[in-house]
Amino acid sequence: MSAKFVENVCVLGAGSTKYGKLDDSISDITVQASAAAIENAGIEPKEIKAGYISNVFGVADKQVHLGPVVMSNLGISERPSLSIESACGSGSVSFREAYANVAAGFYDAVLVTGVEKVTHxxxxxxxxxxxYCSDFFYEGQAGASFPGLFASMARAYLNEFDATEEDLASVAVKNHDNGLSNPKAHLRKKITIDDVxxxxxxxxxxxxxxxxxxxxxxxxxxxxxxQFAKDHSKDYVKVIGSGRGGSPAALQGRDHLTTIPSTKLAAADAYKMAGITAKDVDFAEVHDCFTVAEVVDTEDLGFFEKGKGAKAARNGETRLNGSISINPSGGLKSKGHPIGATGVGQVVEVFEQLTGQSGQRTVNDAKIGLTQNFGATGASCAVHIFQSV
Ligand SMILES: CC(C)(COP(=O)(O)OP(=O)(O)OC[C@H]1O[C@@H](n2cnc3c(N)ncnc32)[C@H](O)[C@@H]1OP(=O)(O)O)[C@@H](O)C(=O)NCCC(=O)NCCS
Incomplete structure (x- = not known):
């Protein structure tokens, strides 16, 4: 095999299990999603040349080194695979590695699958x-869980800007509304600001x-x-931007708690590569592990000025078919957050949106979708931008 750079990398097919409390094993659900994506792409498993499998806590379901297990179950045990961990951002990092290998010409078609099985x-x-995904020496071991760390960010945001807890609550209300139209979502329940x-x-x-x-x-x-996408004459989506960035691992190392440096760095790279600005994006799947995170994300990605994201959410600008649709899938809040799968799940949503497979949650006339997925409190982040053909 000789590597030769290719101009365009595309998403050809996508599949997902339902998110929630699942009974099947981690291996089974990984294979189910992988087989669904291959079928959706209209290809045979043997046409997959390598696999990239993101997962964080396979040890909790007694299976790490998932790559070869998945490839064997798909009947392609001879194909190489790579198992990738980058906390809650594992899926997008996996996608990026796969993207880079296809772009470099090492493989014409690869599988990217993310998975988590922890509810048991x-x-x-x-x-x-x-x-253990935080900077454990300074944070985890001192008793700072992720809700606690994001609460610090929320408190800082509410102190610094003209925003209220109700504004943050409106993010959850909107994402639960979107999740109602997503049959794969974990929490499918309408809620109000009062409920929050x-x-x-x-x-x-x-x-x-x-x-x-x-x-x-x-x-x-x-x-x-x-070329592979065209040869299989199927709807596909182009990857037009890919960026990654990092931040100090512990919150205490950061200058501000109301911005995530890795998102800004990853977004700047991805926008530059795509030759677009935030204004050109029709919808985005962003990392809303907590409501404050979505607000900060939408500012760091350039959709709103610093300090204006919470009010924009409250005013309905981020609703489905608002000025920019944020998390039409329901996001992590409603669709759910199986951490190793989340970044790949965001790409599934963008693919379905841009190929007319998202039913009632369709963003009208969308041509450009963006995904942003980070690990821990944003210590690592990847942003990808996609365009319909
Ligand atoms: C919020 C949290 C503490 C709730 O845990 P819990 O109190 O043990 O909740 P349970 O799993 O016992 O569920 C109790 C009920 O609340 C619901 N529920 C659980 N988490 C929920 C959530 N985040 N939003 C809405 N409802 C939720 C459950 O469906 C269940 O409802 P039911 O009784 O009608 O079935 C937990 O979900 C959490 O820590 N979430 C954050 C995860 C995280 O940090 N991820 C990484 C981000 S970086």
Whole structure:
């Protein structure tokens, strides 16, 4: 095999399990999503030349080194695979590695699958496991869970800007509305601002409905060079921008708590590569692990000025078919957050949106979609931009 750079990398097919509490094993759900993506792409498993599998806590379901297990179950055990961990951002990092290998010409078509299976370990253990993704010396071991760390960001945001807890609550209300139209979503339930405000305090000012749930789930996409996509004469979507960035791992290392440096760096790279600005984006799947995160994301991605994101959400600008549709899938808040799968799940949503497969949650006339997915409190981030053909 000789590598030769290719001009365009495309998404050819996508598949996902339902997100939520799942009974099947981690291996089974990984294979289910992978097989669904391959079928959706209209290709045979043997046409997949490599696999990229993102997962964080396979150890919780007694299976790490998932790559070869998935490839074997698909009947292509001879194909190489790479298992990737980057906390809650694992899926997008996996996508980026796969993208880079297709762009470099190493493979014409590859599989990217993300998975997590943690709900059976219970809230106490899952919270403990997740804290291993923080800068454990300064944060996790001192008792700072992710709800606690994002509560610090929320408190800083509310102090610094003209924003209220109700503004943050409106993000959850909007994402639950969107999730109602997503049959694969974990929490499919209409809620009101009062429901959010009256829900149990998890880490003040964040309440139950400001938080994403713990979810199981797997998502998968097939990506390939454009010639391969055309040869299979199927609807496909072009990847026009890819960027990554980093931030100090612990919150204490950052100059501000109301912005995530890695998002800005990743977005700047992705916009530059795509030759577009934030104004050209029709919709985005962003990392709303907590309501405040979505607000900060929409500012860091350039959709709103600093300090204006919360009011924009409250005013309905981020609703489905608002001025920019944010998280039409329901986002992490409603669709769910199986951490190793989330970044790939965002790409599944963009693919379905841009190929007319999203039913009632369709963003009208959308041509350009963006995904932003980070690990921990944004210590690592990847942004991708996609365009319909
Ligand atoms: C918010 C949180 C503490 C709730 O955990 P919990 O109190 O143990 O909740 P349970 O799993 O026992 O569920 C209790 C009820 O609340 C619901 N629920 C759980 N989490 C929910 C959430 N985030 N939003 C809305 N409802 C939720 C459950 O569906 C269940 O409802 P039911 O009784 O009608 O079935 C937990 O979901 C959490 O920590 N989320 C954040 C996860 C995280 O940090 N991810 C990484 C981000 S970087």
């Amino acid at each position: 370990t219970g809230t106490e253990w899952t919270t403990t496991y997740f804290s 405000m009256n829900s149990a305090v998890v880490a003040s000012p964040l309440k139950l409905f400001d938080c994403c749930p713990f979810s199981d789930g797997a998502s998968s996409v097939v990506i390939c060079n454009e």
